[in-house]
Amino acid sequence: MLYYAVILLCYFIDLSPAFPLESEYESGYYWREFDGKIPQDALPGGINSEGVTTYIGQVFGRNLVIPAKIDIVNDTVTYEWGYKEFLATENIKILCARYPEQFQWLSTGHGYMSQLKGKHLIIGGYEEGADIYIGRIQLDDELALGKVINGSNQATLNTTKDGKGTQHAAFQVLSYNPSISNRKDSSDCQVVINIY
Numbered sequence: 001m002l003y004y005a006v007i008l009l010c011y012f013i014d015l016s017p018a019f020p021l022e023s024e025y026e027s028g029y030y031w032r033e034f035d036g037k038i039p040q041d042a043l044p045g046g047i048n049s050e051g052v053t054t055y056i057g058q059v060f061g062r063n064l065v066i067p068a069k070i071d072i073v074n075d076t077v078t079y080e081w082g083y084k085e086f087l088a089t090e091n092i093k094i095l096c097a098r099y100p101e102q103f104q105w106l107s108t109g110h111g112y113m114s115q116l117k118g119k120h121l122i123i124g125g126y127e128e129g130a131d132i133y134i135g136r137i138q139l140d141d142e143l144a145l146g147k148v149i150n151g152s153n154q155a156t157l158n159t160t161k162d163g164k165g166t167q168h169a170a171f172q173v174l175s176y177n178p179s180i181s182n183r184k185d186s187s188d189c190q191v192v193i194n195i196y
């Protein structure tokens with residue numbers, strides 16, 4: 001009896017979702033929960049002072065969603081806020097991608113962000129009155145990952161080191177370009193494009 005009631009109920013409840021579903025999973029990148037291990041599809045971000053790859057993180061906390069740097073050698077997840085460096089230990093995600101070759105680091109800086117209007121930049125977090133992207137810059141022996149703040153008055157990359165934040169006017173910003181063909185799909189062609 002109950003069985004039939006459930007069946008009947010299903011006829012009357014509209015199970016079609018309010019938002020249309022994509023027929024195919026289209027986005028080539030996604031944020032995975034970070035549990036201390038680097039997933040195989042994590043997108044390489046920068047290089048630490050010991051020559052080891054760092055990864056792109058995103059931290060939820062302090063009412064913020066903010067890009068972060070994951071450094072497995074230093075064993076830290078760090079982000080910048082108000083010129084200071086903060087360590088995150090929870091609520092961390094890591095940027096992963098199907099085809100790393102579809103990502104490009106575009107050179108830009110203060111006064112040049114409007115030229116990137118047609119580009120698909122990766123949103124790294126949220127801040128009132130600004131676009132937050134993922135950026136990097138070569139600083140001495142480190143290819144440092146940081147937070148790009150594209151505000152109404154200025155565009156800046158903020159990086160951190162040893163507790164302090166630093167601001168940069170010229171930097172690279174991470175962009176996604178799905179029209180770059182992924183050569184992994186053709187089995188007879190094993191070319192790996194290393195953009196780093």
Ligand SMILES: *[C@@H]1O[C@H](CO)[C@@H](O)[C@H](O)[C@H]1NC(C)=O
Pocket residue numbers: 080081082083149154156158165167
């Ligand atoms: C980043 O740099 C800007 C300078 O544009 C500074 O005002 C700010 O405190 C720094 N941090 C954040 C979170 O914007």
Ligand SMILES: *[C@@H]1O[C@H](CO)[C@@H](O)[C@H](O)[C@H]1NC(C)=O
Pocket residue numbers: 113114116117121131150151152
């Ligand atoms: C950056 O901000 C400026 C000013 O708000 C805006 O004109 C420009 O389109 C923005 N660029 C990007 C890539 O978000």
Ligand SMILES: *[C@@H]1O[C@H](CO)[C@@H](O)[C@H](O)[C@H]1NC(C)=O
Pocket residue numbers: 048049071074076078085160161162163
């Ligand atoms: C290493 O970790 C410390 C905190 O333990 C931090 O202050 C420092 O910025 C980190 N170094 C790098 C290169 O990320």
